Amino acid sequence: MPAPLIVGIGGTTRPGSSGEKAVRAALARAERTGARTRMFGGAELAALPHFAPEDSSRTPAQRALVEAVRTCDGLVIGTPGYHGGVSGLVKNALDLLEDLRDDSRPYFEGRAVGCVVTAAGWQACGVTLTALRGIVHAMRGWPTPLGVTFNTSGGGLFGPDGACTDMAAQANLDMLADQVTGFARRQAA
Template structure:
């Protein structure tokens, strides 16, 4: 049974506090909260992890990340575009999902994944969004139909982190809404799925 308040984990940002990708992630998580989700935002220094190596002893930060990934019902990832793809900080954090390979729910199997890409131009932001979706697929997650693309060549947030562009705000809120909606649709599907007897035959 899915918790009445599903947990959505946000992973994103840079080591610079208040980066566009961190602020964008916060907007999407707030939209999920407004629809009844619990949220955790992991950003900045919380993602400053040792380079992932299978079998290594986990740091406290890595253990927290893995615990959040194991508990969550959905994820939102927000990355800046670094040379046409996601940042090393975000990629390394996602590499830690390899530690979930032997779990009952392997990797991010069946989990909705909202994707947000931020860049100073449309070419880089498009490539970065595609990379995020590819990674989500590789980890067996379900990227949401809408992925948010933010061209940060113009200011999109004020000093308090509020989004100042209505179209951008709608994109980010839609990503958060789609993640929580997908979680709830999954829950309804599991509740309503009919059981089929082992000896049942299928009519041609």
């Protein structure tokens, strides 16, 4: 059985955002368990033009994201919680995936999606996680049983090298990655 491909989407325009580091930490766990990964972080997401459904032309960056999701076996999506919702940067990337609607496996069909939220407060974490799970359901994906939230108001959870410095937080990211890759392997079998 070939190694599953897990795509990560998330981050902000701020280099080294905690949300992007969290998604990268989950992908690192997936790699340690034999998966292949591809990350679309804040810089890649910021380069995407605003999704316009009436315009079918796509930039190379847009095509790369759509192709990666089209061929992936699972996803990890991370977003900051802005005013109780998914960030515009992440939402624009997800809206672009409307290009997958007519595929034989549309949107996230048959794939597990790990959801990660970072926010400056627990209320924003919970509300945004619910919103992200709703988007995943609407796109025919299977949100993993564990959704990971990080309240960033208490300080950093990641070192300068991007490594998670909190053992409990890393354990949650590992579990989320294991759920995504485990589902992908079961689907392939």
